[in-house]
Amino acid sequence: MNVKNIRIKDIAQLAGVSVGTVDRVLHNRGRVSEDALKKVLAVLDQIDYKPNLIARTLGANKTYRIAALMPNPDQDPYWASSKSGISQAEAEWLRYGVTVQSYFFNLYEKDSFKEVAEAVTKDRPDGILVAPIFYHETLPFFEQFKQEGIPYVLFNTNIPEVDPLSFIGQNLFQSGKLGAELMHLAQNGESGMLAVLHINEDLGNSVHLAEKEKGFREYFLEKNHSGYNITTHNLYNPNEPTFEKELSALLDQPALKGIFVSTSKATYIVASYLEKLQRNNIKLIGYDMLQENIRYMKKGVINFLINQNPKRQAFLGINHLVGYLILRKEAPANELLPLEIISKENLDSYLSSGIH
Amino acid sequence: MNVKNIRIKDIAQLAGVSVGTVDRVLHNRGRVSEDALKKVLAVLDQIDYKPNLIARTLGANKTYRIAALMPNPDQDPYWASSKSGISQAEAEWLRYGVTVQSYFFNLYEKDSFKEVAEAVTKDRPDGILVAPIFYHETLPFFEQFKQEGIPYVLFNTNIPEVDPLSFIGQNLFQSGKLGAELMHLAQNGESGMLAVLHINEDLGNSVHLAEKEKGFREYFLEKNHSGYNITTHNLYNPNEPTFEKELSALLDQPALKGIFVSTSKATYIVASYLEKLQRNNIKLIGYDMLQENIRYMKKGVINFLINQNPKRQAFLGINHLVGYLILRKEAPANELLPLEIISKENLDSYLSSGIH
């Protein structure tokens, strides 16, 4: 019983004042005499008061509206994963009066983002989770959010200048280096031509992808592996006829030994071509445990996946926001998720382990 | 406001009875007439009542004592990691009246386990977390715990027969297979001799380790890689003079291309010999991100680590117990953590990401 935490009541008793006074001091609402203030502060200085968050939450009985601003999940299964993380977090907090309103913008149109972001601004939510894949377009909105005192959390893409409550994502440079290490391993010591391939549908993403490429190249630079000849390939809309031509041209090169693809959707697109063209000697390394990618990995077309954990990213984003709003918890400024390596032999262990 | 959750009060109103009656039905405490029971159940059938756990926890205001029964963390840094997971969980729940009492037994002495387990039994905790590395010795204790209605969670080693509230660990067979895949990769296509090495200090563990070996061998069987010649080596106490002799004899074999070590402590022991004997062409694959292992990985002596996440295992164990005791949450019967692959290039991303 003596291990129990100190309550406001105890502080009041120790300081010889009423709980109301202690409350006013704790929240510095003023209306406290210097004398009383001193007494309370003296006690607070001695003991380490930690409010009972459970009681606080119960008493508050407020409802919180969180806005999630992200690309349309129908356009890319990667974003569908993010969406499911949001839904999972929402389900967990619904009963405590938290609702999440999702706002989807078109992955390929900057104007769509603006439009949707304005809608969010109008709605004045209590907190905002956003995947700011467009750089310039987002800045003024964050200015606005900050002015209105609405906390915002970024995920997937970081923009440190806007000083968010928290960012959740990964170190992209290191991610590229890891991709290179895996590629190197998969090559069995033989050298040859390696391709870095970006399918850059959404132009907002290019900085993002370049960072991965830098890391990829850095690895081979450090290793001084001149045996590998690394080329870069930028493709755009997979639906255009030029796409297939360009990709096929690349895959036809007999010297090509491996492809590092910088996005999750691009991974299964390339995998499908590799399978169709029977180029099973080309090692493929890409991103994320999307349904399609899982299929190709089980077939052996994809050698490694680096898990960006889109679901977990979004899930944590909502959680941090909720923690900040109702439990007054400080969220970590940067939550960099580990770079998880998925191979044929540990794939199932990831699939069966919940959100993780 | 209409999104708010349904309260007991609401159910009472809908059923036309008092909250007390609803409470008795929900907790089936009896003392309810058939008529009232029917009415309440009818309402409950219609709506999806989810109790407000915050309110429940607040009201309960009980203190819970959890006993953690595990090997002495001073004997092996692996267990020190587990310990830190327990401490972290304890810190998180302390203010809600949860205390954790740790009971350490000697990793090498079955009798020590018995002794400590008896102490736990006498203390009658509200819940027990245990790493049951000795098989036969543990069974009668679980019988006792079950009779007394004390929930227990296992981690690290599973004993499904004792029907725990939850088990937290990994699929060991798959873990061995993964080790083999990584070894295969690290070999760069060259074949040769591979060694599976167990340093089996605590005899209780042997089944555990055999399972990993089975997986390791299975991988090469499936691949039909007769090019690799796999041998098994059982070593015991590293402090005995024979130990060094036997290990050196193994490492001296020029055909030896790789070693798969089945425990975390053994990993850095072997790494130290590899370094000393300058056998840097032997690939080493082992377990866990212990301080020493991290050092050897950064130096390039260890090629891959499979992370068993001892810290997280214990952390989750306490959390499940707490969730069950105060929030009445059902813990998952089997929480199999993913088999995380650690390499030089993603090591830092794991180190910087907290408990994960």
Place this chain on the structure above:
DNA sequence: ATATTAAATGTGCGCGCACACAAATTATAA
């Protein structure tokens, strides 16, 4: 000096649940 205003302090209530206990109803005994 008393009346009025301002500042400081203390008290009460609700959040939703669990549990103890009081009240009301029904069944049984005298």
Place this chain on the structure above:
DNA sequence: TTATAATTTGTGTGCGCGCACATTTAATAT
């Protein structure tokens, strides 16, 4: 029928916090 026991039902209280409001004390005006 009335008295008593057994069963069923309802009410009240506390958990710790935050906030609204009542009360007390001090400062100022008349």
